Amino acid sequence: MKLHLLNRASLQHSSFTVTINNFSHFLKVWHYHPELELVYIIKSTGTRFIGDGIEKFEEGELVLLGENLPHMWLNDEVYFGEDSNLTAEAIAIHFKEDFLGEEFLKAIEMKSISQLVKRARQGIKFTNIDNGVLTKIKELVNMDPFHKIMGLLEILHLLSTHEEYQLLSSPGFLNSFNKTDNKSLDEIYEYIFKNFNQPIGSKDVAEVARMNPSAFSRFFKRVHRKTFTRYLNEIRIGYACKLLIENRDNITPVCYDSGFNNISNFNRHFKSIMGMSPSEYVKLHTQKQE
Numbered sequence: 001m002k003l004h005l006l007n008r009a010s011l012q013h014s015s016f017t018v019t020i021n022n023f024s025h026f027l028k029v030w031h032y033h034p035e036l037e038l039v040y041i042i043k044s045t046g047t048r049f050i051g052d053g054i055e056k057f058e059e060g061e062l063v064l065l066g067e068n069l070p071h072m073w074l075n076d077e078v079y080f081g082e083d084s085n086l087t088a089e090a091i092a093i094h095f096k097e098d099f100l101g102e103e104f105l106k107a108i109e110m111k112s113i114s115q116l117v118k119r120a121r122q123g124i125k126f127t128n129i130d131n132g133v134l135t136k137i138k139e140l141v142n143m144d145p146f147h148k149i150m151g152l153l154e155i156l157h158l159l160s161t162h163e164e165y166q167l168l169s170s171p172g173f174l175n176s177f178n179k180t181d182n183k184s185l186d187e188i189y190e191y192i193f194k195n196f197n198q199p200i201g202s203k204d205v206a207e208v209a210r211m212n213p214s215a216f217s218r219f220f221k222r223v224h225r226k227t228f229t230r231y232l233n234e235i236r237i238g239y240a241c242k243l244l245i246e247n248r249d250n251i252t253p254v255c256y257d258s259g260f261n262n263i264s265n266f267n268r269h270f271k272s273i274m275g276m277s278p279s280e281y282v283k284l285h286t287q288k289q290e
Contacts, residue, residue: 016095016152018140025079026088030072030193035094036120037065038155039073040137044088046075047242049193050123051169052231054238056245062129062137064159066121067097069169070189091137093152100149112160113153123168126159133158170224170234196235197259202228236260237273244282251278 016035030049041061048057049072050065057073065071079086097105097117105114116124133155140151191208192200205228206216220228240258244251252263255278260266270278 015099015149016093018091018093018148018152020089020091020141022087022089024084024087025075026073026090028072028074030070030190032068032070033094034067035096036067036117037071038093038137039063039065040091040134041073042089042091044073044075044079044086044090046073046079047239048073048168052189052235053123053168053170054235054242055168056242060134062126062134063168064116064120064124064126066117066123069121069123071123091141093137093140095152113156116156116160119165119167122170125166125168126162127164127166129162130158133162192232192235196232197239197257199259199261200232232259233269234273237270240266240270240278241274241281244278251282254278 026044026046039062041057041059041063043059045056045058048055048061048063049070050063051069051071073088073090075086075088078084079088104110105117136151136155136158140148140155143151187208188205191205195204202217202220203213206213209216209219211219217228220231224231236259240254240260243254243257255263255266258266260269267277270276270281274281
């Protein structure tokens with residue numbers, strides 16, 4: 001997946017945009033942009049890539065992304081079939097941190113929203129959101145400019161005080177991605193996300209980064225505060241969790257599809273990262289669906 005910078009600036013010279021996307025599938029592009037993005041998934045399923053986080057997404061999901069956080073919503077394969085009549089629908093709100101002026105979020109009254117914006121740098125998935133908040137997001141689409149701004153501020157305030165949420169990418173990814181414009185880092189992430197379920201190692205990625213293996217290992221551990229092997233295994237296990245939720249009866253194929261070469265190795269890393277075995281994880285999510 002090549003990382004793209006997308007232009008989300010308003011064509012109407014507004015301070016922010018509210019759009020309804022309704023296509024056969026979402027944009028299949030790993031990208032980022034300087035605007036924050038609030039996304040409400042109305043219809044569609046697939047895999048969500050946010051920074052170094054990989055999870056399944058479903059209808060009704062609400063996510064807030066910080067500025068320049070790479071992301072992609074990749075629909076399930078069935079959406080790309082020639083005979084598919086499925087649609088992917090979402091409301092996306094794009095706004096810059098200073099869309100109401102550089103000093104606006106520094107006001108004491110905006111403290112909770114300012115903290116929300118900071119948390120969004122890792123990506124936030126809100127859980128158990130009240131339907132009233134989702135209704136307010138839908139209503140933004142047809143509001144006049146003044147009430148649209150007031151509506152967005154109310155939504156951000158409600159989200160800033162909502163206590164049930166999940167951060168979607170690691171601080172290590174955020175720090176390393178924003179710390180430098182080093183093109184080799186972009187190439188490293190692109191290579192890892194494209195090949196994480198293949199038999200790759202630090203030596204392969206070191207070649208992409210044009211570094212010797214020892215220097216690459218030191219560099220990677222310095223920016224991520226973990227070894228490359230641990231980082232790669234966390235991505236693989238994240239993808240395995242998505243596969244297990246989708247297909248609960250086949251742990252063995254998930255092991256190989258997520259990049260591991262044997263079941264014992266897969267079970268060991270899964271328990272180390274998730275705190276439970278794959279079968280316990282499947283049982284937990286089965287109970288949640290009942």
